[in-house]
Amino acid sequence: MIAKLLATLKKVWAVLRKPSVHYSLGFLTLGGFIAGVIFWGGFNTALSVSNTEAFCISCHEMENNVYQELQSTIHFTNRSGVRATCPDCHVPHNWTDKIARKMQASKEVWGKLFGTINTREKFEAKRLELAEHEWARLKANDSLECRNCHNFDYMDFTRQSQRASNMHSTSLASGEKTCIDCHKGIAHQLPDMKGVEGW
Amino acid sequence: MKTLLRVSAAALMTISLSSAFSVSAEGIPADKIATLREAPLNIEPTPPVMQKVINSDVKEGRNYPMQPPVIPHKIDGYQLNLNVNKCMSCHARTRTGDSQAPMVSVTHYMDRENNFLATLSPRRYFCTQCHVPQLDAKLLVPNEFVDMDTLIKADVKKEAKH
Numbered sequence: 001m002i003a004k005l006l007a008t009l010k011k012v013w014a015v016l017r018k019p020s021v022h023y024s025l026g027f028l029t030l031g032g033f034i035a036g037v038i039f040w041g042g043f044n045t046a047l048s049v050s051n052t053e054a055f056c057i058s059c060h061e062m063e064n065n066v067y068q069e070l071q072s073t074i075h076f077t078n079r080s081g082v083r084a085t086c087p088d089c090h091v092p093h094n095w096t097d098k099i100a101r102k103m104q105a106s107k108e109v110w111g112k113l114f115g116t117i118n119t120r121e122k123f124e125a126k127r128l129e130l131a132e133h134e135w136a137r138l139k140a141n142d143s144l145e146c147r148n149c150h151n152f153d154y155m156d157f158t159r160q161s162q163r164a165s166n167m168h169s170t171s172l173a174s175g176e177k178t179c180i181d182c183h184k185g186i187a188h189q190l191p192d193m194k195g196v197e198g199w
Numbered sequence: 200m201k202t203l204l205r206v207s208a209a210a211l212m213t214i215s216l217s218s219a220f221s222v223s224a225e226g227i228p229a230d231k232i233a234t235l236r237e238a239p240l241n242i243e244p245t246p247p248v249m250q251k252v253i254n255s256d257v258k259e260g261r262n263y264p265m266q267p268p269v270i271p272h273k274i275d276g277y278q279l280n281l282n283v284n285k286c287m288s289c290h291a292r293t294r295t296g297d298s299q300a301p302m303v304s305v306t307h308y309m310d311r312e313n314n315f316l317a318t319l320s321p322r323r324y325f326c327t328q329c330h331v332p333q334l335d336a337k338l339l340v341p342n343e344f345v346d347m348d349t350l351i352k353a354d355v356k357k358e359a360k361h
Contacts, residue, residue: 189278
């Protein structure tokens with residue numbers, strides 16, 4: 001069995017090593033380049049399409065639960081009209097991290113196929129577990145997705161309320177705490193918080 | 200026959216009474232009715248501009264000892280339901296060390312037989328039943344409340360006069 005496989009691999013290797021008989025070097029290089037451009041362009045387009053809010057809420061699990069809850073929060077509607085969409089907070093912006101998150105998302109496709117959270121009741125039952133994943137992710141990357149917009153270096157404490165500036169100039173400034181430690185539930189409803197640290 | 204007469208007399212009384220009431224209601228001109236609505240009932244008035252919530256974090260004095268303290272900050276979007284009590288994430292006994300917020304008073308940990316509980320008493324769970332944030336707004340009606348210290352002082356003055 002293994003010997004057979006090895007023999008096939010050898011044959012393939014021999015074909016790959018052999019210089020082209022029918023096609024010119026120019027055709028192969030240019031053709032390879034164009035194919036590469038098409039492949040990469042297609043990949044990136046698919047990636048950015050899957051990174052839109054419209055894509056996220058095309059599943060009723062997202063549209064009927066979390067998207068509805070987002071709409072009354074400051075991250076959806078506010079005085080200046082700047083708003084966050086799903087991927088702004090839930091997908092890392094950095095390319096490698098983004099691909100890693102996209103690979104993790106295959107688990108979500110699995111969940112969609114098998115209807116893990118396809119009713120409100122199922123979603124509520126699973127909400128703590130799902131929320132804990134997001135808290136763990138944000139805790140691990142020092143709330144990077146918050147900081148993509150809310151840059152600590154440019155915060156003006158004098159324009160914050162007394163409470164906010166007290167917290168931000170001490171615990172946050174020293175790095176002892178990160179955004180998600182205090183701002184859980186900022187954009188969606190919280191699950192039953194019994195047993196969660198700090199509640 | 201006698202009972203029938205009595206019943207009809209009672210019916211007549213009610214009819215005349217109700218008509219008297221309706222007459223008196225019509226008797227008051229519309230502009231004499233004090234209203235916070237400031238528009239006739241059949242007209243939808245433009246709602247007033249939204250007022251700002253006081254967010255000073257400075258404690259407001261209490262008007263009488265048992266008054267639930269008012270909230271000196273915004274509570275927009277604070278989740279307060281079966282799952283979560285956002286207020287308690289700062290004001291609970293275990294949280295005040297981190298948050299430096301005042302602890303909810305000890306009565307909130309007592310049931311109605313005055314037994315102490317480990318956590319917030321269910322009858323005190325919904326904070327906004329008693330505690331509310333304040334608006335930076337003009338009073339719609341004058342407040343005639345006189346606090347008891349003022350009353351006592353007035354009494355003392357009166358007695359000194361006699």
